[in-house]
Amino acid sequence: MTRIVKVETFLVPPRWLFVRIETAGGIVGWGEATCEGRSETVRTAVEQLSEVLIGADALRIEDHWQVMSKGSFYRGGPILASAVSGLDQALWDIAGKHFNTPVHQLLGGHVRDRIRAYGWVGGDEPGEVAESIQAQLDVGLTAVKMNASGRMSLVASVAEIDGVVRRVAAAREVLGEHRDVAVDFHGRFTLANARRVAPLLEPYRPFFLEEPVVPENTHLLREFTRSTTTPVATGERLYSRQEFLPALQAGIAVAQPDLSHAGGITEVRKIAALAEVYDVQLAPHCPLGPLALAACLQVGFATPNYLIQEQSIGIHYNQGAEVLDYVLDKGPLKFVDGHFERLLGPGLGIDIDERAVRDADKRGHAWRGPVWRHADGSFAEW
Structure with missing residues (x-):
């Protein structure tokens, strides 16, 4: 009943990326994989990582983290880590709901x-x-x-x-x-x-x-x-x-x-x-x-x-x-x-308004951080 059957992402204003995982037993877990200014790229990463989750037991959180983080020869960086983060949060949300207790x-x-x-x-x-x-x-x-x-x-x-x-x-x-x-x-x-x-x-x-x-x-x-x-x-x-x-x-x-x-x-x-x-x-x-x-x-x-x-x-x-x-x-x-x-x-202890999230995803967002320059025209840290 905790077998994962669906992974979805939602690009919602103002600048966030939500992740939704659903199990065969109907438990839904939510997470946030936002990477400010790069959330569309993370969305693709989440879709790729879902290949290792669909059909698997949602309660094997540590094993999923290991495979998602280390299963490719190339590891690390904000894009992959953000994708893993959102999925990991959603898996913990499922576990808490399965056992009817807060994650903590x-x-x-x-x-x-x-x-x-x-x-x-x-x-x-x-x-x-x-x-x-x-x-x-x-x-x-x-x-x-x-x-x-x-x-x-x-x-x-x-x-x-x-x-x-x-x-x-x-x-x-x-x-x-x-x-x-x-x-x-x-x-x-x-x-x-x-x-x-x-x-x-x-x-x-x-x-x-x-x-x-x-x-x-x-x-x-x-x-x-x-x-x-x-x-x-x-x-x-x-x-x-x-x-x-x-x-x-x-x-x-x-x-x-x-x-x-x-x-x-x-x-x-x-x-x-x-x-x-x-x-x-x-x-x-x-x-x-x-x-x-x-x-x-x-x-x-x-x-x-x-x-x-x-x-x-x-x-x-x-x-x-x-x-x-x-x-x-x-x-x-x-x-x-x-x-x-x-x-x-x-x-996670909160109830997401799924209708609001799905409606917001239709609008989406393309948030970007500003690019600053010094007086001489060279790049400046924001």
């Missing part, structure tokens, strides 16, 4: 009753900081994350450096002493710029500094972590335990795997266990949809070293649809005193 119960049971959430507040432009933060406080959140800057020169000017400090100072003024601001360098900084700016931010006590260098320069992370007392976070563009290992060895304090990019629930649980060995906390990247968020929370409720959860309710990327538009009961994903309460429903 299958992962060993809950270690906490609620998970703190933070919201994204921009920060590219100084004028938007205070107003954006206040809007997040008004919905009950106690932590926010902001970009440190917009486009950054390879060797930053005095004005650029001072602009970063002014933005973070403005955030601290609004938040006071009992709420937190994380500062995202977003891979826009060279190592030299990051090392110059980090000490200047220490008086404002950032919650963490995120992605100070691009992921292909993980070998430079140790130089940065040694230059600041502020906790350092990275990982949204790392896709496996093996890719996280050098970052952990470099002294990061917060690991940020994305449940829709880093192999789904199966792999992120293993990343969390590896991070625990290095006294590193988990704060998964999730500016995505309701399924990615629910998958994160299921892992979080069963993971001891889970710090906080990013979420995208109300984020500026969500044009044309919102996180809660595709769920039938919005209650489980509502904020309670800046937290998500433990999800109690079976599987």
Whole structure:
């Protein structure tokens, strides 16, 4: 009855890719395989991977993960890992529904009753900081994350450096002493710029500094972590335990795997266990949809070293649809005193509005990230 009979994908606004797996017994599992700006490519990858799933037992999750991730001679990368992630989430959703229990119960049971959430507040432009933060406080959140800057020169000017400090100072003024601001360098900084700016931010006590260098320069992370007392976070563009290992060895304090990019629930649980060995906390990247968020929370409720959860309710990327538009009961994903309460429903713990998803897929989307350039016309990191 748990034999897989159908795998479907849905490209839904604003920029998400949902996966639906159905069993012979009529159990339906949902997952999210979104890869921002490349979801159409991931859709093709999901269709290829479905060849190894159709006719198989949905409950053999670990074996499916192994075959999907390693069954081809060429492995890894965001496209394959995102496809595996969405399918893996859907398989865990099926397992929870089959046993009539939340996924976190299958992962060993809950270690906490609620998970703190933070919201994204921009920060590219100084004028938007205070107003954006206040809007997040008004919905009950106690932590926010902001970009440190917009486009950054390879060797930053005095004005650029001072602009970063002014933005973070403005955030601290609004938040006071009992709420937190994380500062995202977003891979826009060279190592030299990051090392110059980090000490200047220490008086404002950032919650963490995120992605100070691009992921292909993980070998430079140790130089940065040694230059600041502020906790350092990275990982949204790392896709496996093996890719996280050098970052952990470099002294990061917060690991940020994305449940829709880093192999789904199966792999992120293993990343969390590896991070625990290095006294590193988990704060998964999730500016995505309701399924990615629910998958994160299921892992979080069963993971001891889970710090906080990013979420995208109300984020500026969500044009044309919102996180809660595709769920039938919005209650489980509502904020309670800046937290998500433990999800109690079976599987991922949310019920997808299938009609809304199918209708949205007819519209589809072709979301792309912006391409930035420096003043001389050369490529700039976004």
